[in-house]
Amino acid sequence: MKVEALIFNLIGVFCIAVAVVYGLWAREPIGTTALALSGGLVFLIGGFFWFVSRRIDARPEDRKDAEIADGAGELGFFSPGSYWPFGIALSAALMGIGLAYFHAWLILLAGAAIIVTVGGLLFEYYVGQNAHS
Numbered sequence: 001m002k003v004e005a006l007i008f009n010l011i012g013v014f015c016i017a018v019a020v021v022y023g024l025w026a027r028e029p030i031g032t033t034a035l036a037l038s039g040g041l042v043f044l045i046g047g048f049f050w051f052v053s054r055r056i057d058a059r060p061e062d063r064k065d066a067e068i069a070d071g072a073g074e075l076g077f078f079s080p081g082s083y084w085p086f087g088i089a090l091s092a093a094l095m096g097i098g099l100a101y102f103h104a105w106l107i108l109l110a111g112a113a114i115i116v117t118v119g120g121l122l123f124e125y126y127v128g129q130n131a132h133s
Helices: 002-026 029-054 084-101 104-122
Strands: none
Touching: 002 029, 084 104
C-alpha cells in the first residue's frame, strides 16, 4: 500500500501546485477551486492508503528486495462468468436516462433495479452449501 499512497500523494501535490499556478495566472476562481478540491480528494485517498500501509504487513510490491515469485499464489476468487454486471450496467443506463429526462417513475424504477442487481452480484455465491441460515 505504500506504493499506492506515494502515487496518490504525488498526484495530490501536483494538483495543488497546478491550482496555485492556475489561480495566480488565470485569476479564475472556479477552476482554481476545482483543482484545489481535486488535490484534497486525492490526498484523502493517499492518506487512507498510507494509514492502511502502516497497519498491515509489507506486501511484495512494497519491499525493494522482493522477487517475482513472492507475489505468486492465489489472489482470490473471481467469478468465471456472471451476468450481474451487465444488469448493473443496464440499470445504471436506465438511471441516466431517467435523470436526463427527469422522469420520477423511471428514476424510482432504475433505483430499484440497481439495488436488485447489486444485491444479486453481492449474494451470487451465497446459495446451496454457502448459504447462511
